[in-house]
Amino acid sequence: MNKKVVVIGHGMVGHRFVQVLRERDATDQWQVTVLGEEADAAYDRVALSSYIDSWDRDTLALTGNDYAEDPMVTLHLGDPVVGIDRTNQTVSTAAGTVLDYDALVMATGSYPFVPPVPGGDAEGCFVYRTMDDLDAIKATADKSPGSAGVVIGGGLLGLEAANALRLMGLAPHVVELNPRLMHLQVDEGGGALLTRLVTDLGLTVHTSVSTQAIEKAADGTLSVQLSDGSTIDASVLVFSAGIRPRDELARECGLELAERGGIFTDLGCQTSDLHIYAIGEVAAIEGRCYGLVAPGYTTAEIVADRLLGGSAQFPGADLST
Incomplete structure (x- = not known):
């Protein structure tokens, strides 16, 4: 049996x-x-x-x-x-x-870990884990071509997600709490080189900052407020924080x-x-x-x-x- x-x-x-x-x-x-x-x-x-x-x-x-x-x-x-x-x-x-x-x-x-950021559950906020996630991100990105897309997390997967947003026609921003991208894998010099490489691809990199809050405007725009006082207005936000x-x-x-x-x-x-x-x-x-x-x-x-x-x-x- x-x-x-x-x-x-x-x-x-x-x-x-x-x-x-x-x-x-x-x-x-x-x-x-x-x-x-x-x-x-x-x-x-x-x-x-x-x-x-x-x-x-x-x-x-x-x-x-x-x-x-x-x-x-x-x-x-x-x-x-x-x-x-x-x-x-x-x-x-x-x-x-x-x-x-x-x-x-x-x-x-x-x-995917989603940090406890106020507004992190707003419409337009996603994770990057499944094909369904990518379908949902694309559906939102297609409504606002050329707008900003924010990725919270500058690790390997975060950079993949940022490049995906770029290929979907958005202007990607990467927000990383640590002083450099992929801080667990590269040293300071490697981080500087990596930042130059991804910047040349069209990504905007924000390091040594955290996300303080996410507010959704009446027109659907996400206002992503960073710890350095700056704000990014985006149509899409992707969490890639481990x-x-x-x-x-x-x-x-x-x-x-x-x-x-x-x-x-x-x-x-x-x-x-x-x-x-x-x-x-x-x-x-x-x-x-x-x-x-x-x-x-x-x-x-x-x-x-x-x-x-x-x-x-x-x-x-x-x-x-």
Whole structure:
């Protein structure tokens, strides 16, 4: 009789887990059910910015992401999980579906952090995480071609978002709290060079400033007020201020969390519940989260190995970007 594994999350890491498990499960020990919150099957989120080249969702789709030829995998999209019953080993979805499991894999990923700025929830304010986000940004940008667009956060993703606004026909401004762009990756000289390069592309850079408030005018313009006293009038604002692990389901069902967030696991990606594993950005391996896809893939392979009787452990990760 088949055992049942339920995967919560159908991002890049969740998809990799299913692929690896199915490749290695020669005797079909595990019947797999995947629950995805988004309407789209797994796609290449690392290449999200390339979506604006064609606005064709299929260009980002990961190979084999619908499992159409595999009777051992069932995929449910657009139906988020709303609860986990650890006692009865079931998960419940927003649509009312209840699924039982022998093993549960949490691949819920992360969410964009939005700083608590007054007015940050105004219409015209976005995050940069999904294809739906980019569609919404473009729809707003198209209403005000040539207007300013503001990105809060001068890290790598923030610069990607700013370039996306440029390609959508806006005049991008990047607001960074630290003294230089990509302050975790480059030194002072590198930051100066990077600023010159992006300025030559048409970006305006504001460093060593924070966003104090966002006010929406009657005509829809966003007035972005900075700590140096200046104001940027914009049609679009994008928050790119880091990510946080999506551990709310784990918290609600009583799993152990890491001190700084994420689902606490051992080196085998097992949580405080022997039947539940965590992989990808939500997994805090011995208390540490890894917000990159490569270590996420490693965790996916570890759990696939463990479910098939192996003893793989997390070896550490290269965090360079």
